[in-house]
Amino acid sequence: MRKIGIVGGVGWASTMDYYRAIAEGAGRYYAERGYPTPYPIPPMTIESVVQAQTRALRGRTGQDDSWAGFDAVFRTALITLENAGCAFAVIASNTPHARLDAIRKGVQLPVLSILDVTASATADAGADRALVLGTSVTMASRDYALALERECVAANGRLPDDQITEMQTMIDSDFHGGASPRARDRLLTYCRRHAGPDTAILLACTELPLAFPEHRDSPVFRADGFLFVNPSAVHVAAALKRALPDTGS
Numbered sequence: 751m752r753k754i755g756i757v758g759g760v761g762w763a764s765t766m767d768y769y770r771a772i773a774e775g776a777g778r779y780y781a782e783r784g785y786p787t788p789y790p791i792p793p794m795t796i797e798s799v800v801q802a803q804t805r806a807l808r809g810r811t812g813q814d815d816s817w818a819g820f821d822a823v824f825r826t827a828l829i830t831l832e833n834a835g836c837a838f839a840v841i842a843s844n845t846p847h848a849r850l851d852a853i854r855k856g857v858q859l860p861v862l863s864i865l866d867v868t869a870s871a872t873a874d875a876g877a878d879r880a881l882v883l884g885t886s887v888t889m890a891s892r893d894y895a896l897a898l899e900r901e902c903v904a905a906n907g908r909l910p911d912d913q914i915t916e917m918q919t920m921i922d923s924d925f926h927g928g929a930s931p932r933a934r935d936r937l938l939t940y941c942r943r944h945a946g947p948d949t950a951i952l953l954a955c956t957e958l959p960l961a962f963p964e965h966r967d968s969p970v971f972r973a974d975g976f977l978f979v980n981p982s983a984v985h986v987a988a989a990l991k992r993a994l995p996d997t998g999s
Contacts, residue, residue: 751776751792752993755831755839755859757824759798760846763928764956764982768842769794771967771986772993779994792993795834797827804846811890817849824853832859840864840989844884844954844981848891865897867988868952868981873901875970877950877977881906883940884954886918894954909944916940925957934961938974945976952979959983 754772758765773791780789804823809816824846831839838860846853847864854861872880880903882894895905908914917940924933937958945951950970953959959980965971969984 751790751995752837753793753795753835754989754993755828755834755836756794756796757799757827757831757839757841757843757846758796760801760804760843761926761957762798762801763926763960765796765798765842767956767960767966767982768840768986769796771983772990774967775986775990776994779990792990795831795836797830797834799823799827808887814852817852820846821849821852824849825855825857828854828857828859828861832857838862838989838992840985842982842985843956845887848887848893862985862988862992863897864981864985865893868954868979868984869894869897869901869903871969871984872898872903872950872952872979875950875977875979877903877948877979879904879906879946879948880950880952880979881941881945882952882954883917883937883958884952885921886914888954889914889917894952903950906944906946906949913944921955921957925955925960929957929960929963937961938976941976948977950977950979952981954981956982 756768776791777789804820807820809820828839840862844864850863880898882905898905920936924930924936941951959966959982962973967983969987970979
């Protein structure tokens with residue numbers, strides 16, 4: 751098995767969910783192959799950054815230099831994982847992937863992009879249009895749209911600033927540390943306003959899938975009349991494919 755490095759902390763609830771999902775996924779893999787318990791799980795090292803710090807260091811869209819401090823925090827975390835002997839890394843958050851090219855400058859450790867694997871999963875689900883929901887950074891950037899376009903999936907246009915702010919506020923108030931009782935209802939109301947027919951909805955903030963605990967490990971699922979793509983589950987599945995023997999490169 752290959753050692754997985756996890757950059758976590760943004761936020762802590764999704765970091766826990768990554769660890770759990772990797773461990774349980776490995777358990778299923780070995781159970782299906784008749785291994786005795788306790789089932790092996792890939793060795794992992796977690797480098798947890800401070801969300802309050804990374805939020806304060808967010809830059810401005812279109813002003814690359816303003817992101818230098820933000821990029822440096824994640825670059826340092828990846829170098830720590832590299833020095834810990836990890837074979838590759840995942841960042842357990844969607845937002846930093848909008849800065850991934852800049853973050854991994856000078857880093858030799860391979861980093862598994864949540865954007866690329868999610869775009870592939872969306873196309874494999876048969877969707878030709880997608881609505882990307884996430885933090886203000888994720889929704890304001892074109893990174894998910896570009897990844898989707900490479901898979902021949904069209905992304906909905908950029909939502910107005912007030913609608914992006916509404917989603918960020920929802921994440922901060924209803925999904926901090928988990929999903930509040932009203933989180934699912936608020937999220938579905940938002941989806942009804944913005945998702946057209948036959949549109950796949952990308953839950954592109956690692957906290958958003960927590961509103962659907964019955965589907966928490968499903969890369970793609972249907973619920974409440976919508977087709978959802980869970981980038982966190984897609985990311986974990988791709989990490990397991992890379993880490994476990996005889997499952998991929």
